[in-house]
Amino acid sequence: NAGVTQTPKFQVLKTGQSMTLQCAQDMNHNSMYWYRQDPGMGLRLIYYSASEGTTDKGEVPNGYNVSRLNKREFSLRLESAAPSQTSVYFCASSDPGMWDQPQHFGDGTRLSIL
């Protein structure tokens, strides 16, 4: 049971390059999320998708776009990478409305922008 799978695990970009982070879940969850975590900090929400076909901005959406490709997959795109976007990116999924159904996280993508 893979859970939430993120690719790639590591990536180095140059300023101005574009990049798409991939996320897939095999738990048939309706909701999916993208967070970023800067060193020594908690996670901050970038975008989320409450259900297939919908996306909403989170706390720090600037510089990012997302696509909910289908129920399983939710991608995050950096159109023009900036050094301030150096961070660890986590994808999560959940089944909202169900008591005792928390968010399940992937192991992250470590992104460095030079």
Next chain:
Amino acid sequence: LAKTTQPISMDSYEGQEVNITCSHNNIATNDYITWYQQFPSQGPRFIIQGYKTKVTNEVASLFIPADRKSSTLSLPRVSLSDTAVYYCLVGDEAGRRALTFGSGTRLQVQP
């Protein structure tokens, strides 16, 4: 979303019980309280969730007073492998809305 406040760090020794208290004064009627654990280089992992009174599972206990303005995560007999960052979150039906993570409590367990 209700803001949470928890200690930045705590130290303990193997075999001791650890209690981490989280303050959430503005918790809403429909909000649940959820705790996550995060090891270095990994995503957060669900520990326990509750609405009121006490909840216990194989990993931890969660104590919530009647006014629900705080909660306490209790880890019995910690081991070195419990060294991690612990996050307290408050939200409306875990997963219905994206959760707000604070800075968490960094627990260091010594031998």
